[in-house]
Amino acid sequence: MNDLKKNVTKVMIVFLFLFIALISYIAYFQVFKAYDIAHKQGNRIVWAQRNSVLRGTIYDRNMNPLTKSVRTGPLSQKVEYPYGGIFAHPIGYMSERFGVTGLEGTFDKQLSTYNSTRTDLKTLINNFSWQNLKDMFFQRNNKSNQVGNSVVTTLDTKVQEAVVKAFGNHKGGAVAIDPKTGQVLAMVSMPTFNPNDLAAEMARANKIEQENKNLPDPGSPLVNRAINGLFPPGSTFKIVTTTSALNNIPGVGSEIFHDTGEIKFPDGQVLHNNDYEVDGNIDLRRAFVLSSNVVFGTLAMQLQNPKLRQTAEMFGFNEQIPAIGFAMTPSQFPKYDSWQIGLIAQSGIGQAGVLASPMQMALVAGTVANNGVMMEPKLVNKIINQQGQTVQSFSNQEYRRVMSQSDAATIKSYMTSLVENNMAGGYWSFFKGYDVAAKTGTATHDGKAPDSWLEGFAPANDPKIAFAVCVEDAGYGAGAASDVAGAMLHAFFNNKPPQ
Incomplete structure (x- = not known):
């Protein structure tokens, strides 16, 4: 037992x-x-719930629709993209087979939400009648006419279209922002893709990635280079180095540098100017205008890695910059030991291990334009309901003060001098009348042709737009990038110089 x-x-x-x-x-x-x-993404119940309400629309800043939702059945729908690939990266796509990305994904819940009681009551209060009250009661469970909330972005269609067209067949990324608010006016990544034919685009992307799988960047059109692509920023980074020098080296603005055309390091490495130019005795302004690698490499060695890295991090390198409507990949500024003098010098000219996205460098330019204050980038202004009433709005937010107002004014004057110098030499005629301040950049990498960079803002005396353009493998100088920037400014100012 x-x-x-x-x-x-x-x-x-x-x-x-x-x-x-x-x-x-x-x-x-x-x-x-x-x-x-x-x-x-494959949960059928989630998709049935999502499709029970006709999806809301995504608009540009002027209320031009960038998406259109169409019923294909009682619990099915498709989203059409009237601009094809022009807004593909910031807007993303919604597909039962391929998922939800971009703003379609970030604001998926809002786009599929119909605020029935709130919407109907507001409509009834604004236009009361017994018939409207009767209609509201009998149609309370009728979902056939229910449309989700809509998203009003900060994007400017004419600027976005102009930038895409100007890129042509080149790869790269470009961003335009309002430096005073952080609102994103344009976000372009090339190559782009057509969200209206995702099956074909996915097959094309897979083929490209397979063919280039051994390359650091296979060149997938699905990658948003504007916010997730990291590239050596080249001489556009000299704005950061200048900021650090003005803040940490007393009297550097009046110092005279002796540019011999190259810096020789103990290990035999050499840092030289473009075409081995010897600029002689120059001050910091002239060094900025000529983009002297010798002077800015020397400044980086004087500053040493901790101070220059600290300034880069004030601009948002090595951290996640908060943004509304998207998440950008953090740009990178490396740590170097004091004996790695060659790499320290290279980092002062935006090479070595320095990597940045076009969004990051647009924010750098925007900080100078906004008197030293960086704004948080914002892709969405508000959420509205079916009747156009605001459900949620997103305010402009300061990220931080990066530099003093006087240092920002100094760098702004350097950037203006650079543009004036180029225009006096017969270049950049398309900037005439726009009062542009800019910094050029050439970034070498992987043994390919250099990337072409340009960052800046306009008008310099009262900035309305700040930008950064990176055209991959376009060769030395800012020629390719300046062509894109010129098209951007023409579109923004409606082909007329600002008053």
């Missing part, structure tokens, strides 16, 4: 253990995994 009791006890212990294990397993999924499982 005792043996039977012992055996029953053992069986009960085993069953108790299995029961506890089962409850723990269920609890684990309910507590930790339920949300992820419920929101998986």
Whole structure:
């Protein structure tokens, strides 16, 4: 009898253990995994709920529709993109097969939400009648005419179109912002893709990635180079080095540098100016205008890595800059030991391990334009309901003060001098009348042709637009990037110089 009791006890212990294990397993999924499982792209219940309401529209800043939702069945719909690939990266796509990306993904819940009670009551209050009250009651469960909330972006269609066209077949990225508010006016990544034909585009992207899988950048059109592409910024980074020098080296603005055309390092490495130019005795302004690698490499060595890195991090390098409507990949400024003098010098001219996105460098230019204050980038202004009433608005936010107002004014004058110098030499005629301040850049990498960079803002005396353009593998100088920037400014100012 005792043996039977012992055996029953053992069986009960085993069953108790299995029961506890089962409850723990269920609890684990309910507590930790339920949300992820419920929101998986392939979850049919989620898609049925999403499609029960006709998806809202995504608009540009002037209320031009960038998307159009169309019913294909009681619980199915498709989103059409009237501009094809022009807005593909910032807007993204919604597809039951391929998922939800970009603003379509970030604001998926709002786009699929119909605020029935709030919307109907506001409509009834504004236009009360017994018939409207009767209609509201009998149609309260009718979902056929329910449309989700819409998203009003900060994007400017004419600027976005002009930039895409100016890129042509080149790869790269470009960003335009309002430096005083952080509102994103244009976000372009090339090559782009057509969100209206995702099956073909996915096949093309997979083919490109397979053909170039051994390259650091396979060149996928699905990557948003404007915010997630990291490139050596080249001489556009000299704005950061100048900021650090003005803040940390007393009297540097009036110092005279002796530019011999090159810096020789103990290990035999040499940092030289473009075409081995010797600029002689020049001050900091002239060094900025001529983009002297010798002077800015020397400044980086004087500053040393910790101080220059600290300034770069004030601009948002090595951290996640908060943004509304998107997440940008953090730009990188490396740590170097004091004996790595060659790399320290290279970092002062935006080479070595320095990597930045076009969005990052647009924010750098925008900081100078905004008297030393960086704004958080913002891609969305507000959420509106079916009747056009504001459901949620997003205010402009300061990120931080990066430099003093006087240092910003100094750098702004350097950038203006650079443009004036180029225009006097017969270049950049398309900037005439726009009062542009800019910094050029050439970035070498991977043994390919250099990337062409240009960052700046206009008008210099009252900036309305700040920008950064990176054209990959376009060769030395800012020629290719300045062509894109010129088209951008023409579109922004409606082909007329600012008053």
